[in-house]
Amino acid sequence: MTASAVTPGITDKVMIEMKGVHKWYGQFHVLKDINLTVQQGERIVLCGPSGSGKSTTIRCINRLEEHQQGQIIVDGTELTSNVKHIEAIRREVGMVFQHFNLFPHLTVLENCVLAPIWVRKMPRREAEALGMKYLERVKIPDQAKKYPGQLSGGQQQRVAIARSLCMQPKIMLFDEPTSALDPEMVKEVLDTMVSLAEDGMTMLCVTHEMGFAKQVANRVIFMDRGEIIEQNDPQTFFNHPQNERTKLFLSQIISNH
Amino acid sequence: MSQSTHVPHPDLPPPSASTGVIGWLRANLFSSPLNSALTLLGLYLIWLLLPPALNWLLFKADWSGSDRSACHGEGACWVFIKVRLDQFLYGFFPAEERWRIQLSWLLAVVGAAPLFMKRNPLRMPSALFMLFAYPLIAYGLYTGPLFGLPLVETSQWGGLMLTLTIAVVGIAGSLPGGILLALGRRSKMPIIRSVCVVIIEFWRGVPLITVLFMSSVMLPLFLPEGMNFDKLLRALIGVVLFESAYIAEVVRGGLQAIPKGQYEAADALGLNYPKAMGLIILPQALKLVIPGIVNTMIALFKDTSLVIIIGLYDLLNSIQAAAVDPNWLGFATEGYVFAALMYWVFCFSMSRYSQALERRLHTGHKR
Numbered sequence: 001m002t003a004s005a006v007t008p009g010i011t012d013k014v015m016i017e018m019k020g021v022h023k024w025y026g027q028f029h030v031l032k033d034i035n036l037t038v039q040q041g042e043r044i045v046l047c048g049p050s051g052s053g054k055s056t057t058i059r060c061i062n063r064l065e066e067h068q069q070g071q072i073i074v075d076g077t078e079l080t081s082n083v084k085h086i087e088a089i090r091r092e093v094g095m096v097f098q099h100f101n102l103f104p105h106l107t108v109l110e111n112c113v114l115a116p117i118w119v120r121k122m123p124r125r126e127a128e129a130l131g132m133k134y135l136e137r138v139k140i141p142d143q144a145k146k147y148p149g150q151l152s153g154g155q156q157q158r159v160a161i162a163r164s165l166c167m168q169p170k171i172m173l174f175d176e177p178t179s180a181l182d183p184e185m186v187k188e189v190l191d192t193m194v195s196l197a198e199d200g201m202t203m204l205c206v207t208h209e210m211g212f213a214k215q216v217a218n219r220v221i222f223m224d225r226g227e228i229i230e231q232n233d234p235q236t237f238f239n240h241p242q243n244e245r246t247k248l249f250l251s252q253i254i255s256n257h
Numbered sequence: 258m259s260q261s262t263h264v265p266h267p268d269l270p271p272p273s274a275s276t277g278v279i280g281w282l283r284a285n286l287f288s289s290p291l292n293s294a295l296t297l298l299g300l301y302l303i304w305l306l307l308p309p310a311l312n313w314l315l316f317k318a319d320w321s322g323s324d325r326s327a328c329h330g331e332g333a334c335w336v337f338i339k340v341r342l343d344q345f346l347y348g349f350f351p352a353e354e355r356w357r358i359q360l361s362w363l364l365a366v367v368g369a370a371p372l373f374m375k376r377n378p379l380r381m382p383s384a385l386f387m388l389f390a391y392p393l394i395a396y397g398l399y400t401g402p403l404f405g406l407p408l409v410e411t412s413q414w415g416g417l418m419l420t421l422t423i424a425v426v427g428i429a430g431s432l433p434g435g436i437l438l439a440l441g442r443r444s445k446m447p448i449i450r451s452v453c454v455v456i457i458e459f460w461r462g463v464p465l466i467t468v469l470f471m472s473s474v475m476l477p478l479f480l481p482e483g484m485n486f487d488k489l490l491r492a493l494i495g496v497v498l499f500e501s502a503y504i505a506e507v508v509r510g511g512l513q514a515i516p517k518g519q520y521e522a523a524d525a526l527g528l529n530y531p532k533a534m535g536l537i538i539l540p541q542a543l544k545l546v547i548p549g550i551v552n553t554m555i556a557l558f559k560d561t562s563l564v565i566i567i568g569l570y571d572l573l574n575s576i577q578a579a580a581v582d583p584n585w586l587g588f589a590t591e592g593y594v595f596a597a598l599m600y601w602v603f604c605f606s607m608s609r610y611s612q613a614l615e616r617r618l619h620t621g622h623k624r
Contacts, residue, residue: 064521083529090527101522105540105620114536115526147620167526 009200021070048223094164102148154185348415430497435504460502473567511542551611
């Protein structure tokens with residue numbers, strides 16, 4: 001598959017806007033002047049060495065991390081300390097974690113219907129139909145009655161994706177979704193993400209899967225030491241990187257794979 | 258390169274010496290010379306201690322009769338327990354009103370039974386009944402006026418009935434109290450956090466006996482003239498606050514064991530604080546600390562006997578009082594054995610219930 005296989009359904013509507021965002025962990029300056037505009041339907045891959053701030057960047061978008069300076073506007077609502085706004089934004093922004101973070105005391109289906117029932121106030125029957133629909137979409141409806149501890153890593157991550165989708169979010173954030181998986185399970189998760197991208201979901205994805213970036217992303221962002229060093233369409237990014245730092249990073253990744 | 262097909266090796270049965278009775282004996286009792294010697298020593302000790310104990314408790318014991326003359330002195334004289342049983346169970350509760358206690362116990366057993374059985378449609382109604390209706394009914398039955406029955410002062414309460422009342426109120430009150438204190442202690446809000454830390458550290462730092470003594474003797478001195486409330490109620494409040502502090506620390510341990518990812522996942526789904534805690538964090542944290550909570554509750558159950566310091570006669574204290582009765586001098590051993598048995602039955606039941614609960618709530622792989 002090539003980049004053209006994904007139909008570009010990008011609209012002019014701005015979903016996320018980050019303006020001059022700074023963040024510190026104590027004295028450590030993790031994010032330095034991040035400026036990023038994401039339009040509806042965009043599929044963005046963030047890459048960079050560990051500690052470069054890429055996870056922190058996407059975690060700021062649903063306020064799992066708090067930025068100290070600058071502005072973040074998600075779907076027209078600015079993120080401030082206003083709890084109502086934060087909760088409103090979290091309802092529209094799905095997140096998939098490196099370590100899945102499924103709720104181990106609930107079955108797969110209960111994991112999926114929990115937020116629709118308790119946050120969206122959806123009747124249980126309707127929520128369960130929705131849950132099953134998304135479990136079918138990630139191809140594990142037969143595991144609905146099992147507990148997360150009984151599934152493989154790849155299956156758990158697909159459940160986590162289904163759980164996020166059940167909230168019918170406008171934006172999906174992926175924080176290294178395949179980094180904790182055995183190699184043979186990476187593909188099943190990436191396939192799910194590709195199909196999501198094909199449906200026009202706005203996605204921000206922190207990943208080291210450069211194949212996925214080439215296939216799905218319409219923009220690749222390279223970060224280092226808390227700054228966005230370079231962003232471009234995948235073809236230009238991988239074939240003609242502009243910055244020395246990017247070239248070095250890409251050469252390291254390629255020699256490792 | 259030619260292709261070859263791998264044929265998996267078939268599964269073989271384990272060697273016979275490692276299975277069955279022989280295998281079990283070998284693995285558990287006679288696995289080494291030292292273990293064999295310990296096994297034999299253990300058997301010898303059982304042989305030495307068990308027969309005399311059984312003789313005293315059962316075979317040579319006196320069971321029938323109604324006064325001291327029925328005791329022949331070879332084994333235990335259970336006549337003492339039989340004669341005084343009503344006092345041990347109900348204290349000085351008027352004899353003609355004891356049906357009220359019996360009814361309350363019957364209601365508890367019937368009302369809670371569905372909770373101890375496998376999943377059934379009565380679970381939810383039963384839980385609601387025990388949680389909301391039962392305390393009111395029991396209160397009405399014990400005191401009286403609420404149901405138009407004659408008043409029984411709390412000073413007349415005693416025996417097992419008092420022990421159970423204090424323990425159940427202590428447990429039922431300290432669990433929610435402890436959970437709230439634990440959540441408060443982990444709050445990001447500094448005032449709530451400091452208040453909870455102070456409460457926990459204060460109540461955990463004083464002995465229960467002091468708490469009871471203060472509630473009974475000191476508190477009335479600080480209250481305005483004429484304002485006085487029941488001694489038992491004061492003791493109950495003291496016990497609940499005291500146990501809440503312990504439960505709080507147990508629960509806090511559970512909260513800290515929940516990975517940060519669970520909090521983040523709950524947040525990311527848009528759950529607010531009460532929902533994240535109630536649906537995600539607490540169910541997992543409380544499951545983790547069931548052993549610790551039950552440990553605290555068992556300790557509480559036995560600590561109820563400290564109410565003697567404020568002149569309340571619970572199970573142990575009414576047995577003690579009966580043992581110094583001039584008519585029955587010399588039968589304290591029987592009394593204490595009976596007390597130990599009663600305490601053990603209740604504590605062991607709690608322990609078994611908690612283990613069953615843990616098994617039922619286990620959802621992951623056992624590795």
